Amino acid sequence: MCAILLKNASLVCFDPINIDICDLRIDKGKVIERDKPLIAQQDDEVIDCSEKLVFPGIVCAHTHLYSALARGMPPPKQTPTNFYEILKYIWWRLDRALDEETIYWSAIAGGLDAIGSGTTTLIDHHASPEFITNSLSIIKQALSDLGLRAVLCYEVTDRNGLMGRDLGLKESRNALTTLTNTRGLYRALVGGHAAFTLDNTSLKALADLASEFNCGVHLHVAEDLLDEKHAPEHYQMSLIERLEQTGVLRPGSILAHCTHFDKDALRIAQMSGCWLVHNPRSNMNNSVGYAKVLDFGSxxxxxxxxxxxxxxxxxxxxxxxxxxxxTPLSAERILSLLAGGQHLASEIFDEQLQTLNIGASADLVLFDYPSPTPLTAENFAWHFIFGMSSAQVSSVMVQGKFLLKDGKYQTINAVEATEKTRQAAIKLWKKMQEL
Ligand SMILES: [Zn+2]
Incomplete structure (x- = not known):
C-alpha cells in the first residue's frame, strides 16, 4: 500500500486544544512525518486538505452495539415506570432475543453509524444471554469487516443463574486470552452488568479475572438510585465500599454513569485509577438523574x-x-471529555490515539468546516458545540486505512449491508414479541 500525504491540513488536537496547519505523511498505519511542507514522493496518494480540519478519531467510551437494531422497534407490552422496569421490559427482552445472526448485524449497524460519525474506537459492553459463547468473536468479526477499532467485553451478571454467569466469565476469559497482547485493532476488558445484579462472589470473580489479565472491569455503576441503595440494604456498606472491597475498583476499570456517586465516592474511584464515563443522553432518556460531572476529574x-x-x-x-x-461545564471541558476517551483508548491499546504526532496510529477524521467566523485554538471548543456536527465528517481512517472517503463507505457495501440490518431487525423484533 502506498503512503498517503495529507496536504495543508488544519490538524486539531483536543487536549490541549491546538490547531496547526501542516502536512502529514501516513504509512503502514502510522503518522510517519509531520511538517510543512512535505514533498510528495512518487507513490504517495496526495489529498488536498486545505479546506479541512483533521483530528484524531473520536472514541465512544461506553456503548452497547447489541442495541443498534432497537431503533423504531415496537413498544414493550408493559410500559416501564422506573429504571428497573426499563431494563426488565425492554433491554433484558432484547438481549435474550439475540442470536448469532442478529448479534453480527447489530454490530454492523452500530459500526456503520460510528464510521459515519467519525467515531473510530468503540468501547463496547455486550449481553446476549441465549448466545453467550463466541458472542464476542462475532462482534469482533463484524467490526473487523468494517475496519473499526474496539474494546470488547461480555456483561457478566447473576440474573440468568450461575450457569449464565459462568458462561459469561468463560467468554470473557476467552476474549482476554485471544485479544490481550496482540497488535491488532481489538482488546478485551472484563465486563459486568452492575453491582445490583452481581453478588460478592461474582464481583470478586470479575476482579480476579481482571487482575490475572492486568486490565480493568467495565461496569455500570450507580446509574440509577436503585444501584446506590442496593449495597447498604443487602451488604451494609456503600456501593463504592463494596466495589472497593471486592477489588473491582482497580486501575483501568471503566465505571459507566456514576450518576448517584457523591463527591467522596467519585474521589475514591479516581484515586483507584478508574475511568468515569458520562452518558448524558441515556441518563436523560431513562430519567435516572444527573451525575456530578464537575467532580469527575481528569x-x-x-x-x-x-x-x-x-x-x-x-x-x-x-x-x-x-x-x-x-452546573455549567465549559466547552473546553466537553472537549477534554472527548480527549479523555482518546486517552483511555491509548492506555488500553498502548498506542498514541489522542494526537497526530509522528508515531501516532493513523486513526483520524477529515472534516469539512468552512467556518463563517474566525476559528482559532482559543475558540475551537465553542465552534465544536455550536457549529460542528457529524454531518461534516467527510473521511474516516483507522490505522491508515480509509473506512469512509468523501462520504462513501470503503470497506463494505453500505446499501446491501443496511438492507441486511433491516431484515435482521425484523427477525429480532419478532422474536422479542414471542418472549
Ligand atoms: Zn450501558
Missing amino acids: RSALGTDGIGADMFEEAKFAFYKSRDAK
Whole structure:
C-alpha cells in the first residue's frame, strides 16, 4: 500500500486544544512525518486538505452495539415506570432475543453509524444471554469487516443463574486470552452488568479475572438510585465500599454513569485509577438523574450507552444538560471529555490515539468546516458545540486505512449491508414479541 500525504491540513488536537496547519505523511498505519511542507514522493496518494480540519478519531467510551437494531422497534407490552422496569421490559427482552445472526448485524449497524460519525474506537459492553459463547468473536468479526477499532467485553451478571454467569466469565476469559497482547485493532476488558445484579462472589470473580489479565472491569455503576441503595440494604456498606472491597475498583476499570456517586465516592474511584464515563443522553432518556460531572476529574470520558455512536451529539447534550442543571461545564471541558476517551483508548491499546504526532496510529477524521467566523485554538471548543456536527465528517481512517472517503463507505457495501440490518431487525423484533 502506498503512503498517503495529507496536504495543508488544519490538524486539531483536543487536549490541549491546538490547531496547526501542516502536512502529514501516513504509512503502514502510522503518522510517519509531520511538517510543512512535505514533498510528495512518487507513490504517495496526495489529498488536498486545505479546506479541512483533521483530528484524531473520536472514541465512544461506553456503548452497547447489541442495541443498534432497537431503533423504531415496537413498544414493550408493559410500559416501564422506573429504571428497573426499563431494563426488565425492554433491554433484558432484547438481549435474550439475540442470536448469532442478529448479534453480527447489530454490530454492523452500530459500526456503520460510528464510521459515519467519525467515531473510530468503540468501547463496547455486550449481553446476549441465549448466545453467550463466541458472542464476542462475532462482534469482533463484524467490526473487523468494517475496519473499526474496539474494546470488547461480555456483561457478566447473576440474573440468568450461575450457569449464565459462568458462561459469561468463560467468554470473557476467552476474549482476554485471544485479544490481550496482540497488535491488532481489538482488546478485551472484563465486563459486568452492575453491582445490583452481581453478588460478592461474582464481583470478586470479575476482579480476579481482571487482575490475572492486568486490565480493568467495565461496569455500570450507580446509574440509577436503585444501584446506590442496593449495597447498604443487602451488604451494609456503600456501593463504592463494596466495589472497593471486592477489588473491582482497580486501575483501568471503566465505571459507566456514576450518576448517584457523591463527591467522596467519585474521589475514591479516581484515586483507584478508574475511568468515569458520562452518558448524558441515556441518563436523560431513562430519567435516572444527573451525575456530578464537575467532580469527575481528569480520567473521565463520554459514552452514548448505545444511543448510536454520534459523539458530536453526545458532547452537545453534555454541554446543554450541564447548563440546564445550573452546573455549567465549559466547552473546553466537553472537549477534554472527548480527549479523555482518546486517552483511555491509548492506555488500553498502548498506542498514541489522542494526537497526530509522528508515531501516532493513523486513526483520524477529515472534516469539512468552512467556518463563517474566525476559528482559532482559543475558540475551537465553542465552534465544536455550536457549529460542528457529524454531518461534516467527510473521511474516516483507522490505522491508515480509509473506512469512509468523501462520504462513501470503503470497506463494505453500505446499501446491501443496511438492507441486511433491516431484515435482521425484523427477525429480532419478532422474536422479542414471542418472549
Ligand atoms: Zn450501558
